[in-house]
Amino acid sequence: MRKNDLIPTGASIPKAHPAEDIGRNLKALRQARGMSLTASAARCSVSAATLSRIENGLLSPTYDVISKICEGFEIGIRDLIGYGDRVALSGWTSATRAGAGRIVETPHYRFELLCDEILAKPFLVFRADILCRSMAEFGALQSHAGQEQIVVQSGRVEVWIEQYKPRLLDAGDSLAFDSRLGHAVISVGGDTPARVLWICDSQEVR
Structure with a gap:
């Protein structure tokens, strides 16, 4: 199945560069915490070379690697996927139109995230x-x-x-x-x- 098969007629196309997005977010997160690749690798139990390749969009991380990175940085998966552009609210609602969710692809699965912009849930x-x-x-x-x-x-x-x-x-x-x-x-x-x-x-x- 192609990414476009997820998009109904008239719907907006989700961002389609998950490896680059995750890599850019990972680098921003690491730098915001003043951490080197070596220190981040030790904290996440993922090699520095692997982290570097992810940051540069050269490697699409598996769900297992994403989970290790999130555990190491003590953040949620949606925080890594959308670092810097999430909203935390109380009394919230959230909707995702059919086929319009953010697309994240790993070697094993192609995910369409639903109602993921709210940190509160x-x-x-x-x-x-x-x-x-x-x-x-x-x-x-x-x-x-x-x-x-x-x-x-x-x-x-x-x-x-x-x-x-x-x-x-x-x-x-x-x-x-x-x-x-x-x-x-x-x-x-x-x-x-x-x-x-x-x-x-x-x-x-x-």
């Missing part, structure tokens, strides 16, 4: 296209702090979770799990990636 919700079709393509299971739940919107997925047998989920099925267990979601069958609604709790997005 203690959770993160996004639609995700599941890009990998095998565990050989996905690689190692990922783990991080928090809890999450997926609801399959279209297609079929196979969910791998450490200590459990793989589960096949079809449209309408849902699964919740402890994010600290290694996990992966892959598409099964079909010509286009499966799509899920993904919810992460406050431990994950802080």
Whole structure:
């Protein structure tokens, strides 16, 4: 599925350079805290070379790497994605028109963030296209702090979770799990990636 497939007729196209956006935000965050690449690498358990490549838009980080960076800097994922342009309010509401959410793509998933401009809410919700079709393509299971739940919107997925047998989920099925267990979601069958609604709790997005 192409990025433009997420955009309905007449809708505005979301920003389509996630690697550059995250890299620019990471560099701004690091410099605002007066930290070198070496110090940041030690704090995030990610190599300085990897951080440098991300900052320069040469590497699209996996969700696992994004999570490590956020944990190291003690920020939420949405803070890294939109560093410097978020709003914190009380008594808030937030809306995202169909297909108009901010797009963030990793090697495993293409995320469309929903209602993500408000810092006040203690959770993160996004639609995700599941890009990998095998565990050989996905690689190692990922783990991080928090809890999450997926609801399959279209297609079929196979969910791998450490200590459990793989589960096949079809449209309408849902699964919740402890994010600290290694996990992966892959598409099964079909010509286009499966799509899920993904919810992460406050431990994950802080």
